[in-house]
Amino acid sequence: MLSKKAKYAIKALLALADHERDEPMRIADLAREHQIPPKFLELILLGLKNNGILQSRKGRGGGYLLARDPAHIYLGQIVRMFDGPLAPVPCASQTAYVPCADCRNEAVCGVHLAMKEVRDATAKVLDGTSLASLRHKVELVSSTALPL
Amino acid sequence: MLSKKAKYAIKALLALADHERDEPMRIADLAREHQIPPKFLELILLGLKNNGILQSRKGRGGGYLLARDPAHIYLGQIVRMFDGPLAPVPCASQTAYVPCADCRNEAVCGVHLAMKEVRDATAKVLDGTSLASLRHKVELVSSTALPL
DNA sequence: TATATATCCTACATGCCCGATAGGCTAAAT
DNA sequence: ATTTAGCCTATCGGGCATGTAGGATATATA
Numbered sequence: 001m002l003s004k005k006a007k008y009a010i011k012a013l014l015a016l017a018d019h020e021r022d023e024p025m026r027i028a029d030l031a032r033e034h035q036i037p038p039k040f041l042e043l044i045l046l047g048l049k050n051n052g053i054l055q056s057r058k059g060r061g062g063g064y065l066l067a068r069d070p071a072h073i074y075l076g077q078i079v080r081m082f083d084g085p086l087a088p089v090p091c092a093s094q095t096a097y098v099p100c101a102d103c104r105n106e107a108v109c110g111v112h113l114a115m116k117e118v119r120d121a122t123a124k125v126l127d128g129t130s131l132a133s134l135r136h137k138v139e140l141v142s143s144t145a146l147p148l
Numbered sequence: 149m150l151s152k153k154a155k156y157a158i159k160a161l162l163a164l165a166d167h168e169r170d171e172p173m174r175i176a177d178l179a180r181e182h183q184i185p186p187k188f189l190e191l192i193l194l195g196l197k198n199n200g201i202l203q204s205r206k207g208r209g210g211g212y213l214l215a216r217d218p219a220h221i222y223l224g225q226i227v228r229m230f231d232g233p234l235a236p237v238p239c240a241s242q243t244a245y246v247p248c249a250d251c252r253n254e255a256v257c258g259v260h261l262a263m264k265e266v267r268d269a270t271a272k273v274l275d276g277t278s279l280a281s282l283r284h285k286v287e288l289v290s291s292t293a294l295p296l
Numbered sequence: 297t298a299t300a301t302a303t304c305c306t307a308c309a310t311g312c313c314c315g316a317t318a319g320g321c322t323a324a325a326t
Numbered sequence: 327a328t329t330t331a332g333c334c335t336a337t338c339g340g341g342c343a344t345g346t347a348g349g350a351t352a353t354a355t356a
Contacts, residue, residue, distance in 0.1 A: 001149075002236035004315060007259055014258045026331070035250040040316055046333065059324030060330045075262055088150035102183040108290045110162045110282045111155055114223055114273070121269035125262070134258045142256045152344065174302070188345055194304065207353030208301045297356100304351065312343085322333070 006082040008036045009044050010075065013053070014138075017070035017131040024056070024063030044082075051081055070135065076127035086126065087119035094119065154230040156184045157192050158223065161201070162286075165218035165279040172204070172211030192230075199229055218283065224275035234274065235267035242267065 011034045019025055027045060031038035045064050048054040055067045066073065080086065080095065090098035091106060092115040099106065106112050159182045167173055175193060179186035193212050196202040203215045214221065228234065228243065238246035239254060240263040247254065254260050 001232075002259075002263065007237065010259050010262070028331085037316060039318080042332075043316090043334095049332090056332060057324080058322075058330085058332050059326095061325065062323090062331050064332085089155065105290075108286055110286050111150075111158050113285055113289065114158070114277055114282055115150060117273045117277075118270055121273050122266055125265045125269050129262055129265075134262055137261055138256055138258050141261065176302085185345060187347080190303075191305095191345090197303090204303060205353080206301085206303050206351075207355095209354065210302050210352090212303090299354100299356085301354080302352090305349090307347085309346075310344090312341105314339105314341090316338085318335100318337080320334090323331090325330080326328085 002079070003083050004040075005044050005047075006079050008034070008041060009048060009078050009082060011036070012041065012045065012064075013048070013066070013070075013073065013078065013131055014135060016054075016064065016066050017073075017135050019065075022065060024061070024065045026063040030064075047081065048078075051077075053077070066131075070131035071133070073131045074127055075125075075129045075131075075134070076123060079126055086122045088115045092116040092119045094123070150227070151231050152188075153192050153195075154227050156182070156189060157196060157226050157230060159184070160189065160193060160212075161196070161214070161218075161221065161226065161279055162283060164202075164212065164214050165221075165283050170213060172209070172213045174211040178212075195229065196226075199225075201225070201229075214279075218279035219281070221279045222275055223273075223277045223279075223282070224271060227274055234270045235263060237263045240264040240267045242271070 012030050015030055015034065016025060027042050028038055030036070030045075031041045045054060045056075049056050049064070053067055053073060054064045056062065056064050076086070085093040085096040087093035089100070089111065090096065091100045091103065091109075091112050100109075100112075103109050103112065160178050163178055163182065164173060175190050176186055178184070178193075179189045193202060193204075197204050197212070197215075201215055201221060202212045204210065204212050224234065233241040233244040235241035237248070237259065238244065239248045239251065239257075239260050248257075248260075251257050251260065
């Protein structure tokens with residue numbers, strides 16, 4: 001299950017990727033436009049900044065902007081940051097491997113085997129999707145979609 | 149994150165798939181062999197029975213057995229049963245679709261798009277893996293693995 | 297029929313974490 | 327100096343996952 005934090009983070013980042021580069025956006029505006037509790041979003045954006053994904057400017061005319069090119073910001077990093085490893089079980093994680101206490105021999109564990117496949121499939125999607133590519137996909141879909 | 153329930157369920161089911169068909173296994177034995185709290189496992193197996201995946205026999209010589217061929221018991225069903233839909237967000241679920249309250253237009257939502265891909269990838273793995281095929285994979289891996 | 301065995305079922309405890317809020321601090325622009 | 331907007335820590339409430347308790351029910355065996 002994707003946490004609200006990760007979900008809100010992705011939404012905000014996509015909005016920033018759509019926005020004029022070098023023009024900061026304010027928390028309050030992002031929150032209003034995407035129906036996110038403003039104080040909660042504040043926390044989230046702060047986290048993104050402390051992880052080097054966002055930059056900020058304080059004071060009047062300030063706000064947040066992407067710290068690097070949206071083509072190099074991947075969903076995998078965002079999701080891991082807020083929700084931890086992608087793997088459904090710690091023993092199947094590549095980035096945060098922890099063995100199971102109750103598992104005698106991992107090589108013979110069906111759960112391990114199956115969940116590693118799930119992890120790999122998930123990682124392939126999320127580590128292969130950047131803000132830029134996602135933005136592009138949305139563009140494609142919406143241009144062919146029926147109007148409301 | 150895979151819940152303990154789902155994890156224990158898969159382990160127990162694999163043990164049953166390895167076991168003589170039509171020879172019931174007792175909760176206590178399954179629990180001991182796989183380091184699962186017995187009363188907790190009881191709950192889990194009961195759930196599996198009420199969902200038609202297991203059969204049971206009461207009294208002396210009783211226990212649990214698979215209700216159908218292990219080649220037709222898929223991990224997807226097990227995981228959904230204990231942990232709910234595979235999709236990271238309800239609006240990306242195929243089996244339990246619920247729209248997001250905060251989403252104006254799903255077709256233009258990047259989160260929706262990306263998470264649908266994650267769901268599809270996960271479902272492909274879990275709905276494509278049966279107890280029998282998983283058992284077979286474990287066999288293959290363990291035969292080529294180095295001994296402890 | 298009596299006893300032992302093993303599942304059935306409901307209720308409960310408990311601890312953790314997610315979502316969200318509060319409120320003061322700091323920096324920058326005007 | 328004042329206003330604006332981000333920075334940061336603490337806190338809180340509610341829900342859920344994990345696990346436990348204990349009795350009811352069904353079945354095999356002696």
